[in-house]
Amino acid sequence: MSDRVAIIGVGWVGYRPVTPELSYRELIYQAAVRAYSDAGVDPRRDIESFVTVAEDFHEGTSIFDEYTPDQLGAALKPVQTITGDGLHGLATAYMLVRTGQFELVALEGHSKASNILSLPEITAYAQDPVINRPLRLNSQFIAGLEMNRYLYETDTTLEQCAEVVVKNRRNALNNPSAPYGADLTVREVLNSPPLSWPLGKYQASEHADGAIVMVIASEARARSLSNKPVWILGAGWCNDSPSLESRTWGQLPYIQQAARLAYRQAGIGDPLSTVDFAEIDDTYAYKELQSLEALGLCRYGEAGELTENGYTSPQGELPVNVSGGSLGCGHLLDATGLARALEVVLQLRGEAGARQITEVEIGLAQSWRNVPSTSGAVVVMSN
Amino acid sequence: MGMRKVAVIGAGMTKFVRRAQETAKELTWQATRMALDSCTLTMDDIEAVCLGTAPDAFDGIHMNGEYLSDGAGAWRKPYMRSYVGGGTGVFVPIQGWYHIASGLFDVVLVVAEEKMSSYYPHAQAAFMTIFDHTTERPLKPNLLWIFALEMNRYMTTYGISKRDIARVSVLHKRNAANHPCALLGEPEITVEDVLNSEVLAYPVQRYDVSPVSDGAVAIVLAAEHVAKRITDKPVWIEGVGWNLESSYWTNRDLAYPRYVEGAARMAYDMAGIKEPRKEINIVEPYDPFDYKALHHLEGLQLAERGKAVQLYIDGTASRDGDMPVCPSGGLLGVGNPIAAAGLMKIAELFWQLRGEAGARQVPGNPRRGLAQAWGDLMQVGTVVIMGR
Numbered sequence: 112m113s114d115r116v117a118i119i120g121v122g123w124v125g126y127r128p129v130t131p132e133l134s135y136r137e138l139i140y141q142a143a144v145r146a147y148s149d150a151g152v153d154p155r156r157d158i159e160s161f162v163t164v165a166e167d168f169h170e171g172t173s174i175f176d177e178y179t180p181d182q183l184g185a186a187l188k189p190v191q192t193i194t195g196d197g198l199h200g201l202a203t204a205y206m207l208v209r210t211g212q213f214e215l216v217a218l219e220g221h222s223k224a225s226n227i228l229s230l231p232e233i234t235a236y237a238q239d240p241v242i243n244r245p246l247r248l249n250s251q252f253i254a255g256l257e258m259n260r261y262l263y264e265t266d267t268t269l270e271q272c273a274e275v276v277v278k279n280r281r282n283a284l285n286n287p288s289a290p291y292g293a294d295l296t297v298r299e300v301l302n303s304p305p306l307s308w309p310l311g312k313y314q315a316s317e318h319a320d321g322a323i324v325m326v327i328a329s330e331a332r333a334r335s336l337s338n339k340p341v342w343i344l345g346a347g348w349c350n351d352s353p354s355l356e357s358r359t360w361g362q363l364p365y366i367q368q369a370a371r372l373a374y375r376q377a378g379i380g381d382p383l384s385t386v387d388f389a390e391i392d393d394t395y396a397y398k399e400l401q402s403l404e405a406l407g408l409c410r411y412g413e414a415g416e417l418t419e420n421g422y423t424s425p426q427g428e429l430p431v432n433v434s435g436g437s438l439g440c441g442h443l444l445d446a447t448g449l450a451r452a453l454e455v456v457l458q459l460r461g462e463a464g465a466r467q468i469t470e471v472e473i474g475l476a477q478s479w480r481n482v483p484s485t486s487g488a489v490v491v492m493s494n
Numbered sequence: 495m496g497m498r499k500v501a502v503i504g505a506g507m508t509k510f511v512r513r514a515q516e517t518a519k520e521l522t523w524q525a526t527r528m529a530l531d532s533c534t535l536t537m538d539d540i541e542a543v544c545l546g547t548a549p550d551a552f553d554g555i556h557m558n559g560e561y562l563s564d565g566a567g568a569w570r571k572p573y574m575r576s577y578v579g580g581g582t583g584v585f586v587p588i589q590g591w592y593h594i595a596s597g598l599f600d601v602v603l604v605v606a607e608e609k610m611s612s613y614y615p616h617a618q619a620a621f622m623t624i625f626d627h628t629t630e631r632p633l634k635p636n637l638l639w640i641f642a643l644e645m646n647r648y649m650t651t652y653g654i655s656k657r658d659i660a661r662v663s664v665l666h667k668r669n670a671a672n673h674p675c676a677l678l679g680e681p682e683i684t685v686e687d688v689l690n691s692e693v694l695a696y697p698v699q700r701y702d703v704s705p706v707s708d709g710a711v712a713i714v715l716a717a718e719h720v721a722k723r724i725t726d727k728p729v730w731i732e733g734v735g736w737n738l739e740s741s742y743w744t745n746r747d748l749a750y751p752r753y754v755e756g757a758a759r760m761a762y763d764m765a766g767i768k769e770p771r772k773e774i775n776i777v778e779p780y781d782p783f784d785y786k787a788l789h790h791l792e793g794l795q796l797a798e799r800g801k802a803v804q805l806y807i808d809g810t811a812s813r814d815g816d817m818p819v820c821p822s823g824g825l826l827g828v829g830n831p832i833a834a835a836g837l838m839k840i841a842e843l844f845w846q847l848r849g850e851a852g853a854r855q856v857p858g859n860p861r862r863g864l865a866q867a868w869g870d871l872m873q874v875g876t877v878v879i880m881g882r
Contacts, residue, residue, distance in 0.1 A: 167550045168557075172627065173620060173621070174548065174579040176579060176738070177624060177871050179738070180740060180741060181740050181741055187738070187753060187756055190578075190874075192576065193574055194576075199574055206596035206598060207592055210498075210592050211595075236556040237555065237556040240554065348572050350572075351570055376598070486573070
């Protein structure tokens with residue numbers, strides 16, 4: 112068992128609303144070449160195991176792990192696919208290195224959302240086939256229900272939710288990888304067409320294409336290969352009830368428990384005073400507020416007011432989604448959490464360009480697997 | 495630091511059947527409950543859950559792992575689903591192994607489920623969607639055809655007869671007659687029966703193939719200090735290996751599975767095994783087709799290339815032979831609910847090594863066993879070595 116694990120290389124392509132000239136394999140290849148070059152490793156010689164994240168229905172291919180090895184340089188190597196978010200993949204790579212059996216592991220996540228002609232129908236196919244599917248519930252209808260319950264329980268206002276959109280899409284203007292940067296007002300956000308009241312169009316992230324690859328190493332290899340390792344202090348993940356009827360709607364117990372697991376490994380007793388910045392789920396604007404509370408980064412019901420007061424802005428005490436989040440970068444399907452982790456790595460390395468936050472030591476990434484799941488993951492990192 | 499030791503401490507499985515009345519979730523829960531009962535634990539003792547199930551297309555549910563989570567007992571617990579196609583059943587215990595070996599967890603539940611009958615009229619059509627969308631799907635390939643190609647290549651390369659390969663099906667189906675969960679146990683089956691069965695895609699005939707099935711299997715894994723407290727008969731995971739070959743299956747020689755060799759060598763290294771033929775007492779190679787058991791025994795370095803069938807001819811593979819092969823009855827006899835079939839092999843080794851296999855018990859107090867699965871586009875090998 113080896114305790115310390117680091118991310119020593121990152122590479123990414125995107126993010127773009129459409130990528131007509133590249134297949135998903137070409138996207139992954141480009142991201143992989145960049146990550147291996149960043150880490151200074153040769154995948155055929157050095158990488159001992161590979162982890163990918165994907166869902167069959169997003170790919171339009173059954174048993175999608177068949178198509179993962181070649182573009183990663185992983186043929187005839189130990190490769191596995193996790194049907195989870197990129198952060199579940201990162202947690203898997205972290206566990207593999209901690210067993211002491213592997214010193215260098217590569218992780219891949221991607222989205223070719225622009226290839227999917229019927230995404231709303233596919234996401235609706237994640238609902239219970241017996242109890243819910245006959246009701247023909249649209250996924251965004253379920254998100255609207257959850258938002259409504261959250262607002263009702265916490266007295267969070269529509270304006271406070273809109274502030275999340277304004278902040279994240281402005282942040283995205285400083286991120287050259289983010290396609291959805293915009294300078295909006297709260298009024299413009301609130302005036303966008305309703306999807307499922309109280310959820311409006313601008314409060315839901317649009318999709319993007321992209322691929323992200325990371326190289327994860329044991330302490331010994333990290334020290335010999337890298338002068339800017341980003342250490343994984345803790346990783347946690349958790350599920351609540353998959354059934355719409357028996358889950359908690361206003362709060363996110365799965366994120367609370369995932370965070371607790373990660374904080375325990377990291378030895379963090381008081382996340383509020385320890386975490387310097389966070390990249391968290393904002394698939395829908397209200398999810399950022401809900402997640403902040405579940406992560407223990409503010410008290411229950413307080414996130415809206417704090418956001419309104421600039422607490423989570425890049426200049427605030429706890430910058431949240433400086434990258435632009437999913438609202439600014441686009442939602443990357445199963446790679447979404449990996450995009451959040453990528454920003455944490457770039458910030459901790461001091462390589463975030465115009466959006467660099469000063470004096471950061473500990474960053475947190477968090478993800479959610481979208482409607483109708485109650486599955487999320489948290490990873491805490493430091494430089 | 496030394497590696498944390500991980501043991502299997504409990505196992506349970508449902509009957510393997512053609513069309514289960516239960517939903518996929520219910521099957522999952524039944525196996526989970528039996529595994530917990532077998533080691534007198536409850537869900538409160540389980541710290542994390544790993545699930546294995548093959549393509550979402552069978553159940554027709556997007557993010558099927560999320561849907562099955564509460565059936566597998568993963569309510570408010572860390573939960574992940576891994577997959578490597580048909581190799582998943584022997585991969586998901588590897589996933590459980592690294593959950594514990596990493597030091598993050600002490601007790602992990604591992605569940606594998608497959609409900610193939612939901613795909614109507616026949617699951618075979620779901621396999622149309624595993625092929626490359628540009629180069630292969632337009633040819634409308636059928637899974638049986640590509641395995642007929644591989645079987646033909648294997649027979650031609652080494653000069654092996656259909657009559658000899660049929661011995662595999664006979665032995666496994668006879669072994670399965672003693673398995674209470676088996677779908678196709680047949681104590682009286684003969685080589686002639688196999689050779690006279692319907693031709694599906696020459697050289698593959700009906701009795702050369704395992705049946706489409708529904709079922710679930712679960713096991714409980716524990717770290718050394720917990721395992722020793724709960725049972726005086728822990729079965730240790732001594733070695734694990736997995737290996738994925740290129741997607742371009744049309745470019746490789748189908749006569750020999752290099753990926754199985756890669757997975758086996760990784761597991762042997764970890765278990766400190768130098769001479770597998772002498773050190774493995776029981777072997778459960780993946781046998782969705784009879785020739786595949788031979789193919790895999792060779793990849794596992796348990797037989798010379800082209801010579802695996804000798805193990806069946808000289809009786810080495812029999813239940814009372816020197817190295818029993820598939821004493822469970824394998825996929826050919828017990829059934830093939832894909833991910834569950836692989837984990838069934840792990841459960842079989844658990845029962846055999848503890849001396850709890852009943853009428854299937856291999857004599858001579860076997861000390862060490864190996865289970866292997868295979869999948870994707872004739873592409874992935876997964877191996878677990880277990881010992882007392």
